[in-house]
Amino acid sequence: MNNPIIEKIEAILVDLPTIRPHHLSMTVMKKQTMVIIRLFCSDGIEGIGEATTIGGLSYGEESPESMKLNIDTYFAPLLVGQDATNIHKAMFWIEKNIKGNRIAKSGIETALLDAHGKRLGVSVATLLGGAITETLPVLWTLASGNTQQDIEEAEYLLAIGRHTTFKLKIGWQAPEISIAHVAAIKKALGDRAKVTVDVNQAWDESTAKISIAKLQEAGIDLIEQPIVKENFEGLARLTKMFTVPIMADEALNDSTDAYKLAKIRGGDVFALKIGKSGGLHNVLKVAAIAEAADISLYGGTLLEGTIGSVASAHAFSTLKTMSWGTELFGPLLLTDDIVKTKVTFSNASxxxxxxxxxxxxLDLEKLNQYKRK
Ligand code: MUC
Ligand code: MG
Incomplete structure (x- = not known):
């Protein structure tokens, strides 16, 4: 019997407004653009995937528009006619013929896994070997750009029990202002919440040394990517210097980065993201290297919508321990959704x-409503 083949792949640009402006060191987001992938197979099964980045080209080397163009022009012709049931073989073929483009690869692998899971009647986590958990802890990012508004947002979310850990996006203002902002929020929330910061590479190493000392003093729980992503040794020096854990985010993409960072302990914690690693199988390889090096795990996001966040969750659910929880709150940052099945967030998970x-x-009406015309 012949296996079903991939017949058609569509990449759709979808723009959804955010519930409020989201300030990062490199951009302010007022909307999120997702590339939604629909992968149609000859047995009538459709797989869906998502390839999403942050702020056009300001975060990484792939933009939503380049991802759509590259999927249409290069990925789809390579995949059409291939066996839809052999995900490793399809991804090997893509890997052999397409350099880089890890976020697009992740979206394609997600769609292949979704289709095959539907075909076999099992979840994506089951295809990956099985889930250890059906829930994951989820934090919330405070990034309104205003200290008082961030405190009010955190108080509200604590009161309704939706989150108990808050990540603050800093580095877009002078270090003194960023530190005063963080200290004010930590003081207001006290022991009722964990507070972490993400500097998104904004500081040079000497600024990081001075600033992390102050953040440690203020009781901050975790410091994410304080310096430029290429400075692996700097990350190792900071990790050694401070008690407060340092997390590698932008420095860490695939398993090669993970190996290089693990060898010099460039970080106490690794931020896993399916988009950075080029897919679900690849992110689990990064996790395996971290586990072998006794580096803790954190489930990161590129602020994907529901499809990308749930794909990440399926991969992360197969891991033994995710000591620093996850930040898979992307769907909650958007004003609407393009899937019929909303994900439940409660009790900080x-x-x-x-x-x-x-x-x-997929909600085809909503997809059509938000699709870029
Ligand atoms: C990042 O760098 O971690 C994750 C949460 C958030 O607000 O932004 C992202 C990106
Ligand atoms: Mg980060």
Whole structure:
């Protein structure tokens, strides 16, 4: 019997407004652009995937528009006619013919896994070997750009029990202002919440030394990517210098980076992201290197919508320990959704959909409404 083949791949640009401006060191987001992938197979099964980055080209080397162009022009012709049931073979073929483009690769692999899970009647986590958990802890990022508004947002989310850990995006203002902002929020929340910061590479190493000492003093729990991503040795020096854990984010993409960073202990914690690593299987390879080096794990996001966040959750759910939890709150930052099946966030965690594949269903009306015309 012949296996079903991939017949058609569509990459759709979808623009969704954010619930408020989201300030990062490199950009202010007022909307999120997702590339939604629809992968149609000859047995009538459709797989869905998402390739999403942050702020056009300001965060990484792939933009939503380049991802759509590259999927249409290069990925789709390579995949059409291939066996839809052999994900490793399809991704090997892509890897052999396409350099880089890890976020697009992640979206394609997600769609292949979703389709095959639906075909077999099992979840994506099951395809990856099985889930250890059906829920994951999820923090919230405070990034309104205003200290008082951030405190009010945190107080509200604590009161309704939706989150108990807050990540602050800093580095877009002078270090003294950033530190005063963080200290004010930590003081207001006290022991009721964990507070972490993400500098998104904004400081040079000497500024980082001075500033992290102050953040440690203020009781901050975790410092994410304080310096430029290429400075692996700097990350190792900072990791050694401070008690407060340092997390590698932008420095860490695939398993090669993970190996290089682990060898010099460039970080106490690794931020895993399916987009950075080029897919779900690849992110688990990064996790394996971290585990071998006794580096803790954190489930990161590129602020994907529901499809990308749930794909990440399926991969992360197969890991033994995710000591620093996750930040898979992307769907909550958007004013609307393009799937029928909303994900539940409560008690500071996400309930991972358990249906076949990702366990999600596209809402075609909404997709059409938000699709870039
Ligand atoms: C990043 O660098 O971690 C994750 C949460 C958030 O607000 O931004 C992202 C990106
Ligand atoms: Mg980060």
């Amino acid at each position: 996400m309930k991972i959909p358990q249906g076949p594949g990702l366990g999600l269903e």
